[in-house]
Amino acid sequence: MTLGVERMAEHAALHGLELILLADDPSMYIDVGNTKVIQFPTKDRNALENYISENIRQIANIFSSTDSWGVAAAELREKFGFPSRISSEKLIRLRDKRWVQSQLEPEGTEHATMYPRIVKPRSGTGSMDIHLVHDSEEHRRVLEEHGSSETYVSQPYHRGPVYSAELWSNGTTSIFFGVTNRIMTAPPLFLEKVKTFPHEHGTPWEAKVEAWAKDLLAKLDYDLGLAHIEFIETAAGFELVELNARMAGAMITPAIDASTNFDPYALAVADALNNTPHVPVKREILGGHSHVSLYAEKTGTLMCVEGIETFAAYPGQPAWFAAKKSGSIITDLTSYRARIGNVVATAQTPALAQDRALAAALAVRIHIA
Template sequence: MRLYLTALKPTDSVTDGFLPAAQALGCEVTILTDRPRRHPSAVLCDVRDPRALIDTIEHLGRPDAIFSNSDHLQTETALAADYFGLPGKDWRACAAAKNKFLMRRRLAEAGIERVFSVRLGPLDPVPAHVPYPVVVKPREGVASEDVMLVERDLGRAVAEIRRRRPGAALVVEEYLEGPLRTLETLGDKDGPRVLGGFETTLGALPHFVEERLDWARPDESRDHVLAALRALGVGFGACHTEYVLTAAGPRIVEVNYRAIGDHCDFLLGDVLGVPLFEWILRAHLGSAVPAPPRATGFGCAVSLVADRAGTIKDAPVHETVTDGDVRLWHRPLRSVGDVVTLTGTNRDYLGVIRAVGPSRARVDAAVEEYRAARPWVVE
């Protein structure tokens, strides 16, 4: 079986997740990227252009599957898969999910939910009247970059982001207050299956840095989220949806039409005890998604966020630790000697810990013991 994987920068999800999974499935993998020096044995291709993607694949040899886990390449990859008549996502759903303005418009038109939202093009004036507090963010942003809570003076916040992102379109939305949750789904031609979800702990406002995700079974909001995904046309393949439990009911924050990131994809497979990356690839190869098992334990992913600027003087290594009935993984994202500059985004992560065990109490204790024994030191 011949699998083409489109990618931008290397990620742990691809390197340690999807590539080993493809090998286990017996796939011949070709990585297509605009950064071939950063990927082993990759082929240079303008992966942001579906015409170039189709042309390159036709030249290299007919595919059995075309896949991407990149947040930025879902639409292009879906178009290429459709051109070759392969299982894949609807490119319209990919475009609507990625573009936060389109997402809000589709959900409102379908009668799913109405959230105040205004799109600001690069030269558009800032609206004079908005229902403060609001959140301003890039229309197609990732990693909490330039996502800000604004309680007054929207013009100043927009100008600040525009200085860093000249030419970018922004979205201004009402602030959704309440607990933040996720729903993880994986679908085949018959529709999506719910894998589970997480409770998300954020850092201090006005930024929205995800500091911790804890396994949680889907709540009564599941039906609302699934209805929103249907309205967007989202169903096939992996999807990571974030929503808030507001006083008025659940409201979608964003739909990421890919697997959950920041090592929570590994955590999801650990908690369920399934080869998640293989399941995702099998769907793109035309197989049915198995019925997910019910999780019997607990898991969490803790992002180790820098609390000061400086130079990293000491750090724990990349390792797996067994603490009684808890298994814990630490993955450093920075190195000793690196200079840390605080950004108020996920770029402030130093490392990530994921842990699974029989209960939250046991997992929490193991994480705290590990952090106390192996601290990151920034001076």
């Protein structure tokens, strides 16, 4: 979600507006182009409120396409009276994995606590602080060390391939962009190594995913715009991992933009301005898009990344999108924070794009001291 800033700035300009990005660390953002970026203490609510008060006559609206900052933006909109259908109350509720789980289960459903299980924060994000526990003693120990049964949620450990369904809904219209597949690291780490879009498009399997995902949004009365629904296909069917009321992360949103006739950045800006967007009636697939995420294998200082200069020899126009710059300190090997960058490739089909991204990624060498 550090990508797409320039695309959103382009759409803001079509409305006669300028996109201004407030960022605690502007270096995180890859494609700001000519966008005005202000280094700002975004975790300081008083500073944010003062900034808005001082500039309120020039501000059309406030938004964030992420989950945690989406809540902060909604609260600021409400405090200062900016119009939006996207409320902070609903965003907070949708971030609560236990609440979502309770809404999707039939009334009176009882579960036997079977192991292994996944224990994770109720409002977590970014595959952080996820624990695979194998018995009640390990379960208890994780909660004692990391939180409590009130701040964490316990879910069955579903077995099967992992996917995400990418959608947008304003409560009356729902758009299905497609499915992203995921090749994961082995448990107990849950890092996403390869993601390809639009996976199995046009197949009966994809049609089942679309029906399942839209039914899920309907049950939750979802009207918050972009939706990123992670799920697992088990022997018994689809099982929800989590629903994220935000733009899809990593390179998924650029993949939707490049591979279909839908523009998620235009939808994000329309939602930000409380407008009803124009959307195509029918989806068109324009190609396949895949990216391989490369992670640090040890802690330390990122010295350099080599091998990118060989990409011209590979098919699929592979490109490197850095998530870390030289000199970055690597302290965490268990979440997205260990990601050094992504190798992206395209093709006529998703499967070919994945082959090309995997091949080019083998040329990359990461040096950490």
